[in-house]
Amino acid sequence: MEGVDDQATDLDEAFEGAAAMVASVAGSDTLGTDTLLHLYGLYKQATSGPCTTFRPSFFDRKARAKWAAWKELDNLPADEAKLQYIGLVKSACPEFQEAQAGKLKGGGPGGPVFSSLADGPEDSQTGPPLGSLHLLASENDVPALTFLLDNRADLNSRDEEGCTALHWAADRGSLQALDLLVSKGADVNARDADGQTPLHYAALSEHKQACKALIKAGADAHLRDSSGNRPQDVDEHAASWDVWKAK
CATH class of the missing domain: 1.20.80.10 (Acyl-CoA Binding Protein)
Structure with missing residues (x-):
């Protein structure tokens, strides 16, 4: 011993x-x-x-x-x-x-x-401006989103990465915000700077229900990003979901 x-x-x-x-x-x-x-x-x-x-x-x-x-x-x-x-x-x-x-x-x-990397999840990149559509979508703040949209906020405005508020809602799995944005006419196939759609973001973050909602709203599961990946290709776990069948 x-x-x-x-x-x-x-x-x-x-x-x-x-x-x-x-x-x-x-x-x-x-x-x-x-x-x-x-x-x-x-x-x-x-x-x-x-x-x-x-x-x-x-x-x-x-x-x-x-x-x-x-x-x-x-x-x-x-x-x-x-x-x-x-x-x-x-x-x-x-x-x-x-x-x-x-x-x-x-x-x-x-x-x-x-030392040469972020200290952890709390060391985030700068997010969207306080009170913006993007932030409210990520926080699933439907009342505030509704107010801004009813007062002519730009539904498909982009952040520095080319993301719309729908990208943020999809990434965070904010289903109520996602449904609201879609109902108001958000572009479900909007592409960010890397060619990724909200459906890519939902799949990458493993939000299955968000993927279902986006596909139901007309999101194209065949669209490829700048690396040639479809939404179902970006995450090994999401790839096995039945949401991609017949898509």
Whole structure:
């Protein structure tokens, strides 16, 4: 048992040393975004276990990328995650080979992989202006939406990403707001800057009921975004839904 305990201690020390090494180079060009994301996923899997949090909104791109990096490691044991983390740091930071594991300074648990990425779901990208159609749609605020629309607000106005209020309602699964916008004549096939429609957003965020409502309203499930993906292609779970049949 003593030998097993010693091995566990050695692994933990090496893991902490690798994390400290990442902290020491954070902010430099040593580690690219893809490497940092993978390190984040491995760190979370090693220290917190499988991801059980809800997927962040499509609009929260940094948080969503981090969530995906962690989620894809669901079946990886904690010790294996630590080993992979250490191996990745060794390959990305040759100087780590020469450092004593656990002796480096400059980072605590979790610190390294957060430094060049968003700190978490709460670190969102700037949202739509307060009181705008987009924000009200995302919050499912039907009375306020109705007031603005009755006072000639632009139903199909775009935000900086080319999204309409219907994109926001679809992304958040705000069904009442979605129904209202559709009833007022919102363009169900409006495309954002990446060619994605509200139906793409609903599928990507796994809002099945929103997908059903959009398709019923005439959304085209065959439209492809700039990457060539149909709405049913953007998420592996959504791809199996029966909403796409005969569409």
